Amino acid sequence: MRTSLLLGAGLVLALATLHPTQATAQQPESGITPPVVKSQVAAALPAGQSPAQDEEAILAVLVDATGHVTSAQVVQSAGKVEDEAARVAALQWVFLPAVRDGRPVPSKVRLSFHFPAASAAPTPPVVKATAGPKSQSPVLASDVAKPAETESSRVTIVGHARPPSRGASDFHFRIGALSLVPRANASELLKLAPGILLSNTGGDGHPEQVFLRGFDAREGQDIEFTVGGVPINEAGNPHGNGVSDTHFIIPELVHSLRVVEGPFDPRQGNFAVAGSADYELGLDQRGASARYTIGSFNTQRLVLLWGPEQAPTGTFAGAEIFSTDGFGQNRDARRATMMGQYEGRLGDRGSWRVTAQGYSAHYHSAGLLREDDYRSGRKGFYDTYDPRQGGDSSRFSLAAEVEDRWGDTVLKQSAFFIDRSMRLQENFTGFLLDPQLPSQSLHGQRGDLLDLDVSENTLGARGMVRHRASLLGQVQALELGYFARTDHVDGTQHRIENLTGTPYRLQNSLESRMVDLGLYADANVAMGRYVRLTGGIRTDLLTFDVLNRCPAVAGSGPDAGCDPQASQGQSQAVRRASTASSALLPRASLILGPFDHFSFNASYGEGIRSIDPIYVSQDAATPFASIRAYEGAAAYAGSLGPYGLVVRSVFFQTRVDRDLVFSEVAGRGVLGGATTRTGWMGAARLNGSWFDQAAHVTAVKATFDDTHHLVPYVPQVVVRSDSVIKGDLPLRIGGRKVRGAIGAGVSFVGARPLPYGERGDRVLALDASGVLSWRMVELGLIGTNLTDQMFRLGEYNYVSDFHSQGEPTRVPSRHFSAGAPRAVFLTVALRLGDES
């Protein structure tokens, strides 16, 4: 027996060499189940071209997470004709994908094709597989002279070192075929995770509002967002502490997405209240490609992608230019994004990569409309009150990462720098917040348009060391890691006079420097074959140094501007405050199984959200929002006939001692009371060679602890389905097959609770796409909101006065942001290079 587990260089995480004849009895270590051959195709030589002597071609094939061979490279040649025959055959093989920690993962497999000499083999060589659910590796056999049972095959799991699964709420999505489902941006990939609802009242360049598992995470304040480990959350952003704008990510460059719902992984840091989401960048399609989209509302999008053919998935460059007039009034947007990453090898087992990114956007927003104005015909469904709403956004970042391995120890170190700016103009209340004060010159309501300007710099690093050792007959792992970031944020917020467009009041002016230092230990302890305890502890120290250049305003009335107003003669003052706090956060998951494909887990975790700098006062204990989360779950990872099937069921409860509640006056979420949400999530993904179907349902009830009333705006039921069917069409052009694919995404959101006992509308939206590809050309058609529903993307109940009625409106009423009407987009893509 020869079994080893190697962590390799570059893309290699684990290299397990198994003897095929022993594979069925040998349980691979570290929870890795190698791919199993489901169907195979013989390598057929042209008639009369059998070799003069026995030959063997060995191919390295890449098996994706759905079990399909995406590439085949000859590593040992048997001759030109034989190699090509083997390659053509190998590309048609189908596997049950490799499984790690209950999840299908891509893998690299070596296949050997034996070509007997002409005298010994009157028929073309046949390669057979002894496939079956208990097989642990590709088991190759031949009915010819040299049986493959005597060959060894090696299984290489592809990818960077990844943390162990936390159970059924730990989702790792390889986008793969689901990229065909229409998605406007990288944020929408989050919909693959159960319970996530996206909304956007601020326009095409405004961060998406995310709801997850009963949390109104606003623009990401309650979800820790990272891209390749680099934080996206903006600590100290005056629009919301932890705002996350993912528009800088080109969705075609998202290779996979890990979403952990709940704070169950010690790696999760600040803002992981509802959970975390990490985008992993990569480009499967090698070569160069250009994709141009044109469609409704004069929308145009050009994407250029390039991945050198011999380079790994992690090496790529991409650019995106987007413009749209937007639907209805005042929804135009322009943006450009560039992303590049180079991944190189470090010795035999290590890798390094450098990632650079630049993004800039300018956009307008229609904001919210009063329902009574729409109902009475005073406003159209897609109209706006204030065309000044919108903003600008930019983000530039540079990150570097090194990963290496010595023996059973993996080390990873990364550093990043981010330069970010944001301008945001929003008007939630119209003409409400500017009453005449005696000390002011006479004025009417001048308008409530907020003009927020923020510039931020983030410098940080993270690193970890993970050691594996065999103990008690099992592989055990311990990881120690750190996270460090410092943020320097300068933000000012003015109110803008409607008539002149000039600022009439400075509301906030903060210069903040924040430091977050986190340490964690994460153990993955196998207590026998079916019991695993994973988890550990994390501690974070957060320090704040805040210079408030508008101290008179903090906590006072809406008209207490700190400018030296002409009528007041006030002089500006400043106030500096600094403080620090730390938190100790235990997290653990007990995972049982798999028992005949079923596994179960129980998890507990605590998380934090740091304080908004506006609330920092000298030496005051920084009021973290503290989170406690529990869940119990069951999952099935196996097959349904010839198809891969993963099903999960999770019951969860999360309590937050200081939740965020939307304030239309502040124009963002503000600290509220303690809340608890209890719910259930079910998810399933079924895929095969010609289809991929993912669906999930989340039902959650979020209530305030003191009153037991529902937390407003949080959707209680979210259902999502993503479907893709793909395959060769019975059509050939120039002797080459035409491939086709259709994708559809369906979202249902139950009636959301709104303040004052109200409920919002149910939302049912259907998006679909179809793609035809032939050789290097791809033609796609995308339709969104196919039923053309006039749906309300967001609904709110609060007081506003947009001067739309004869007298000032002063009591709460319904407001909404309109969802996009039906839209159609045509895409033409041209690929140069890899035609697979």
Added chain:
Amino acid sequence: MMPRALLAAFSSLLPACSGATEGRLVTFSAAAAGPADAVQGQPYELTSGRGYHVVLTRARLHIGAAYLNQSAPSAAAPSQPCELPGAYVAQILTGVDVDVLSPLPQPFGSPGSGIASHAVAAEIVLTGGDLNAIDDPTIILDVAGTASKQGTYYPFDGIVTIGRNRLQPSTDPAAPGAEPPCRRRIAAPVAVDITPADGGRLVVRVDPRGWFANVDFAQLRKVSDKPPQYRFDDNSETQPNLNLYTGLTSRDGVYGFTWEGP
């Protein structure tokens, strides 16, 4: 096992759809009327605080809007803003021209709306347009009748607008905004004890006695001798004109709010 799991899953969905957030939005009808002791189609007689016997033959009042507040502004804080964001419980936005000689409720142009919270104060807004506009030509009050005292009769008429003619410049240089136009158009706070509810009706009763409480009809400008006719001028410059306007915007005794129904 599967059916049980499904049952457990679906039963968990049910409570998720239940519950409610705090508070409740309500809509209700609203009307304004003259004093309850008025007789439809008949002049209304009253005795003013200055001892005049007044027979009103015409009394039309334009109410622009009405609001209920959950807190009463402090009487010691006269310079409080006209608008108090967050303080409002209910609103009636579409105005009504009330025949104050009629005791019958006359509906506002549209229903009222608000939240189911207790209101302790009310505002009557006497404007035909922008509350903060410098000028407003809307005729807020149109009155006619005869006042008499000690055998002297004063047939009178008059209109009241609340625009530039009522502006009162601030006398305090440190408080240039102490007298905004909106302040001249609001009668508040009127004490109430009301919790609006769906399906109810808010009735505003206007009592003209308060309008004339301090009016000295003898000081009215005489505009005609035969027959004698006196007139309120549309300004605040003389005693009767000022006091009619003051009575019109009084928070005491002029406007009464009652709630009918649930």
